[in-house]
Amino acid sequence: MSELFERNGELIQQRWPKVWHRLSVEDSAALQADLVEGLGSTLSVNGIQLTSRHDRTREAALQADSLPVDSQVVHVYGTGLGDLQAQLLARAGVERLYVHILNGAVFALVLQMLDQQSWLSDPRVELLYAGDRVEIQLPYFALPSELVLADDYNAKIRDRLISETHLTFNNREFDPANPEIAERLQACVERVRADADVAELFATCSGTEVFVIGTGPSLEQHFDTLRAVRERTQRPLLICVDTAYRPLIEQGITPDVVVTIDQRISTRHLPSDASGEITLVYMPMVDPAVLEGWQGPRYVAYSASPIYRELREALPKAQLYVGGSVIHPAVDLAVKMGASQITLFGADFAFPNDKTHAGWNDGDLGPQLGAARHWVLDGHGQRVKTQLNFRSYLCELERYIAGHPQVGFHNSSRAGAMIVGTTFHPEFTR
Template sequence: MAQTSLLDSQLSIIKSRWPKLAQQLNQFTIDDIHAQLKVELTQGLEQTISINGIQLSSRHDRYQEAAAWCQGINEACPHVDCYGIGMGDTPWYLLTVKKVAALTLHCLNLKLLKLLLTYTDQREWLTHPNLELVSAPARPSLGVHWLACTADLRFCDPHYYYQRDIFWHEKNLSYANSRHESNRALHLQRFEENRHYWQYDPDALLLAAKLPPHRRVLILASGPSLEEHFTWLEQVSALPQAQKPLIIALDTALKGLVNYQITIDIVVSIDELITPETAQVTKLKPRNDFAHNMALATEFELTPIALIQITPATNHLFPALVYFPRSRPDLLAAWPGPRYAAYSDHPLYDELEQQTPHCRLYANGSVIHPAVDLALNIGASNMYLLGADFGFMDGKTHAAWEDGSLGIKHHHAKHQLINGHGENIATTLNFISYLRALELLISKHPRCKFNRLSQRGAAITGCDYQAPDKLLLNWQQA
């Protein structure tokens, strides 16, 4: 059968069953698709199609590959969601071999489907009564029983980005858990080394006393967009106390912040690798009445930290540190301000909680999670995220840090996410996982209004954009 008649025949089936999908497919011509994508026929023991160098299936044994994809699906399963089509072998296998009762087949990229219908015969599964073919997700979750053709994930349309990211997160979870388990011995050692801290330091929830009556909290993450707002943050810091939000900074954000007159109320640090140098301990400035205290320090030829050693009661002038017991002992010892203990929600902390109760904060790989959860737990009703970018901007991932200083280098980034402008920005699987975990946390707290203050960073579901200048004006007029 000629290519045109084969395509027409299969489009006719789709038009009769899913007319809206047929209209979407007719938006693309095969010539346009070839102009946009590098399409090649790849030969092995069998044939497959390669798109931009990525094979849509095995070129040696496509049946066996489909069987491998579907091995976790029981025969006669009541419903399966399959993300991606590949070369069509996987939906065929699910319907004819596994005999699933209902299959929702998600077309992640309409151009790939049109290519497939142009060059290959897919009518056996296209006509199957148990099939539902869709081009947009009906819900954010992947479904109860699901699988994915991983090649298609590389080309998915934007409305499937969330499902794609959840899939990568699920596939990466066992590796992440194994890394956490490999650090278990170190964490247990740290628990003992820090026992005299977490047993006697106050609980982090006592910081609720710092929350202003308006219950606004500004979270300063360490993404590159933070650099664009240092002057704005100085203006926020200059607000009268009644108008100012509570400011919580992540440890890795401090490198840029310490060079400006920015008041930080709380710093959150949970990672076992964060050193006093990373947290800029020797460069921290007093929280309140900066000029007075610096003049006093100058008069006695003392640094602010040396001043603390003489007048310990003034340590409230420095930011409070909220930490997990796995933190480095030298960081806890060097911190000039008050310390507050908290535990991760990981089971490893259960025994510590039995010995000395402390609040449990949500942690899923990034310090932003416990920082946000802390703000929620102490009563925030409006939260503003700045520097929560979750990707590469201007060739780096962290404000004031060189590319690769705190993670992989820009040229190693192989994934993308959508920013507030609707543009793709480079990112990593880890950052994608952190973003989706944050979105999950946000979804569980509908009573708190979440806002992000930059459009260049990740678009965060459940988090509306607020223009910083307009927001500052509102605060000044409050």
């Protein structure tokens, strides 16, 4: 144990004994650490520089400038080399600085190599593991290097941080001024005027169980189960997302309701041949050809998106929650219809067994498996491949579940992402 580690550790143990107990057993020896030099120097961990190698102080000043100058409470995610903490503590108006550890082993390594006592000793500082909180705190700055290096325990908070940071960028394609959006909405306006309000479905299944079916690879494990359940006299209501519709129909499973919201969904995904007894719930960005061909009942819904502002005012209809994926309005519909229990099928938010979707070829519904550069923890606590937007969708579903404690949420598979707020269904989980 280095002398620096002992001195840093004594201070942490005095102020945050539980944090020190965890830090003292972190396996920092497993990390590949290198000194990287430029105009200055920094520490590289597993090939990721913790800070600039040219001017750490200037970099930290720029990071600090991104936070409101009048904030009395500030949150920093990642510990870095202590530079950002020093910048923020130099502000007279800062009364409390929360430093959230994103990788315990990385911080333990830094404590062995650099004196961190100046900020650790400041009475305004609170030190904790990011994963000890279920939600991110504002205002914050998340150190980019440690978003990459975040460990398993802190992965959920990392996902929320990345989702929040990318929010403005992700919403850029939903600009009401986009001429393609305006054209699509105009093409659907007469259908919106004529079709029923989704509110007519609300509270029609109070106290029932609902299966919400996504298109994750684990859905393929449940085709036989769903087929058998569908034949029962008394059974749960089956609500599926648009891309799950064709695989279900091909397996002889007829859903009760299909939900679609995406302008990229076409009749290829929603063929109308067998749709006579199936309810379609849609938002007005859907391909008009889908609406024209659909033989069953159609219900219109909006989201809170600005793209529907004018339509909401001109042709009022009820709203469903959307957090980036069609799984969100499908779940929200189930809740608003009155479900007391919701079981999720194919809600993987990941690529278990090196497959992207059930019933579709690699790349048919988006990026190919080879493009997966990210991970989440599955129901076994193991890392499973995913893509960045899936992690964002998962965060928003978990937030939705947390906001509806009156509904019991179950997951039917351990193969996909662990979904906070759900329990594994005792009968269906595999």
